[in-house]
Amino acid sequence: MSNQENNNIIFSLIEEEENINQQNEFNMDELLDEIHNSDQDILVPQMIHYKENFTNKELLLICEYYGIAKELKANKCNKDIIVQFLVNFESNLENYEVVCKRQNAWFYINELKNDKFMKKYVLW
Numbered sequence: 001m002s003n004q005e006n007n008n009i010i011f012s013l014i015e016e017e018e019n020i021n022q023q024n025e026f027n028m029d030e031l032l033d034e035i036h037n038s039d040q041d042i043l044v045p046q047m048i049h050y051k052e053n054f055t056n057k058e059l060l061l062i063c064e065y066y067g068i069a070k071e072l073k074a075n076k077c078n079k080d081i082i083v084q085f086l087v088n089f090e091s092n093l094e095n096y097e098v099v100c101k102r103q104n105a106w107f108y109i110n111e112l113k114n115d116k117f118m119k120k121y122v123l124w
Helices: 017-024 028-053 056-066 069-074 079-091 093-114
Strands: none
Touching: 028 079, 056 069, 056 079, 056 093, 069 079, 079 093
């Protein structure tokens, strides 16, 4: 046998009842406020994404897909208003299916545009 020392480590865990009870208590209003604020935090990056990566024409094309472009064109809305309107539309749970369908279609269009062979067949 080798000359290895056997070191035993002993530890104990003591839970205090008071700390456990404090951890289980929560305030429902604080939780709802946190959820509401996190929703707003999610919308800001989406708005920035649309502002920086899309032109007015592209944003109106997305709005046209959703069937909301006529209202925006009629009011001659600027880019900030279009983006805000679009993000509000897409964040509404009632529009979830059409938003997913549009995002999926845009993904495939970009895939076709980036393909050496297929890009000549995409009129976009």
